[in-house]
Amino acid sequence: MLLNIVKTTTLLILTTCILNAENFNAQAEKDRIALIDYFEAKFDDPLKNRNTFFPYSTDDELNNSYVTGLKHQDFAKGNYAFNKDGKAQYEEIKEMPPYEDDIEAGEELYNKKFSNGNTFASCFPNTQIAGDYPKFIEEKQEVLTLGIAINNCLVKNNEKKWKMKKGNMARLQAYFAYESMEANKDVAIQINSKEAAAAYERGKEYYYTQRGYLKLSCASCHIQGAGQRVRNEKLSQLLGQTTHFPVFRLKWSGLGTLERRMVGCIKDEGQVPPSAESKYMKELLYFMSYMSNGMKIDGPDIRK
Amino acid sequence: MVQILENKGDKMKKQLKQSLILVSAALLLSACSSSTSKMAVKIPSYDGVADLNVKNVCNVEKMGLKNVLERATKYNALSIKNDLEFMRLGMRNSQYINAINAALESGNKSIDILNKKKKKTGSVSIEYATWRACSFAISSLTQAQEAKTTWKLAVPGDGYSY
Numbered sequence: 001m002l003l004n005i006v007k008t009t010t011l012l013i014l015t016t017c018i019l020n021a022e023n024f025n026a027q028a029e030k031d032r033i034a035l036i037d038y039f040e041a042k043f044d045d046p047l048k049n050r051n052t053f054f055p056y057s058t059d060d061e062l063n064n065s066y067v068t069g070l071k072h073q074d075f076a077k078g079n080y081a082f083n084k085d086g087k088a089q090y091e092e093i094k095e096m097p098p099y100e101d102d103i104e105a106g107e108e109l110y111n112k113k114f115s116n117g118n119t120f121a122s123c124f125p126n127t128q129i130a131g132d133y134p135k136f137i138e139e140k141q142e143v144l145t146l147g148i149a150i151n152n153c154l155v156k157n158n159e160k161k162w163k164m165k166k167g168n169m170a171r172l173q174a175y176f177a178y179e180s181m182e183a184n185k186d187v188a189i190q191i192n193s194k195e196a197a198a199a200y201e202r203g204k205e206y207y208y209t210q211r212g213y214l215k216l217s218c219a220s221c222h223i224q225g226a227g228q229r230v231r232n233e234k235l236s237q238l239l240g241q242t243t244h245f246p247v248f249r250l251k252w253s254g255l256g257t258l259e260r261r262m263v264g265c266i267k268d269e270g271q272v273p274p275s276a277e278s279k280y281m282k283e284l285l286y287f288m289s290y291m292s293n294g295m296k297i298d299g300p301d302i303r304k
Numbered sequence: 305m306v307q308i309l310e311n312k313g314d315k316m317k318k319q320l321k322q323s324l325i326l327v328s329a330a331l332l333l334s335a336c337s338s339s340t341s342k343m344a345v346k347i348p349s350y351d352g353v354a355d356l357n358v359k360n361v362c363n364v365e366k367m368g369l370k371n372v373l374e375r376a377t378k379y380n381a382l383s384i385k386n387d388l389e390f391m392r393l394g395m396r397n398s399q400y401i402n403a404i405n406a407a408l409e410s411g412n413k414s415i416d417i418l419n420k421k422k423k424k425t426g427s428v429s430i431e432y433a434t435w436r437a438c439s440f441a442i443s444s445l446t447q448a449q450e451a452k453t454t455w456k457l458a459v460p461g462d463g464y465s466y
Contacts, residue, residue, distance in 0.1 A: 030461060031459070031460075031461055031462075033461070034459075034460045034461020034462075035460055035461070037460070037461075038460040038461075038466065041466065042466075052466055053466070204459070205455055208455040208456070208458045208459055209448075209451040209455045210447060210450075210451050210454070210455070211388070211447070211448075211451075212390060212391075213390045213391075213392055213440055213443070215447060217455070217458060219458045219459075220458075223458065223460065223464075224458065224464075267391065270390055270391060270392055271388065271389065271390055271391065271444075272387075272389040272390070272391050272396050274387060278387075280387065
């Protein structure tokens with residue numbers, strides 16, 4: 001009898017602990033599923049759903065420019081998931097990907113010895129980690145992005161930090177992304193504590209807050225505006241937006257990190273952007289990456 | 305025999321009580337963790353800013369250039385402090401303010417718009433630049449205050465329905 005009571009109590013406590021662990025990401029999961037539902041509904045049949053999602057588009061556009069019936073994993077390709085013209089151009093460029101040299105350079109950087117004889121392998125023994133960042137570090141109570149983890153590794157080995165937005169930083173991240181993609185890895189962001197959930201919530205608030213002199217939020221373009229045409233381009237959707245970074249952007253004529261892209265976006269809203277290492281940026285990327293959880297890593301990639 | 309059974313009964317009651325306490329504590333912990341998502345984010349407040357009407361207080365003709373510039377400087381400092389500073393055409397609002405001050409000192413009637421490489425891309429009158437600096441400074445703060453209650457309206461699954 002006594003043994004039974006102890007067993008039942010232990011089981012109950014364990015169950016509660018497991019429930020607790022799952023509960024920290026309950027809101028984030030609710031948000032992620034609502035986002036998937038929204039985009040699946042939006043791109044199910046743009047012509048049929050014109051009044052709800054595409055009031056300004058022409059019949060011709062809606063009939064001929066969109067791929068229909070998209071499902072969750074399709075969105076990992078960014079706006080090329082639905083954008084017929086864009087996808088045709090994208091596939092042409094992909095025949096000779098301009099970032100191949102960057103992946104090789106990234107691999108060389110990974111294996112190159114620091115002055116103390118160590119390599120990046122001393123900090124990142126596993127190279128298939130693109131989907132694991134950003135992560136919340138409980139001991140420090142802050143979000144750690146891959147860029148900051150790379151710089152921490154450099155400092156730990158008495159090397160100089162790299163700039164966060166391009167150059168060697170983007171090259172090494174391209175190598176990690178490529179290795180992760182080849183290993184068929186998913187985005188797998190964790191929220192394992194109350195503090196991590198709070199960081200996620202702050203990132204979410206930043207994403208949905210209108211800012212700058214144009215009074216736009218990230219969501220204005222990439223949720224409500226996703227799929228709509230601005231000049232000759234269609235706006236990409238939040239879902240799957242972090243799966244393919246770093247990207248080789250034709251506008252940049254080179255490779256850039258997600259931080260570089262976000263800085264550009266916030267400037268476009270008409271606000272001085274937060275630095276790539278700021279708390280705002282880290283938590284924003286934490287939220288954005290969580291929204292792509294469960295999607296395949298598909299980087300590095302090309303964008304206009 | 306009866307005594308033994310009574311003792312066993314007491315023990316069981318005690319163990320049952322302990323189990324109940326443990327389960328209650330565990331459930332309480334669970335409830336605490338699930339309330340995380342409802343945690344309030346600290347709302348900054350900028351005293352009196354919400355009452356300011358930029359069309360009036362930043363009107364250079366009506367209020368005078370120096371007063372408007374003073375107001376722009378005051379509120380832009382608050383805007384910078386809260387990471388809300390506006391920028392346009394590659395220039396931060398503080399750069400507009402500095403350029404206006406320099407133009408007033410040198411007697412220039414206009415300021416240059418410079419891109420990030422410091423190359424001139426245009427120019428505007430100091431009156432217009434002052435209006436812009438003031439309205440940008442105040443709007444950045446009022447907008448941030450408004451956003452504290454409006455941002456959720458854009459979240460699918462929360463305030464945004466379709």
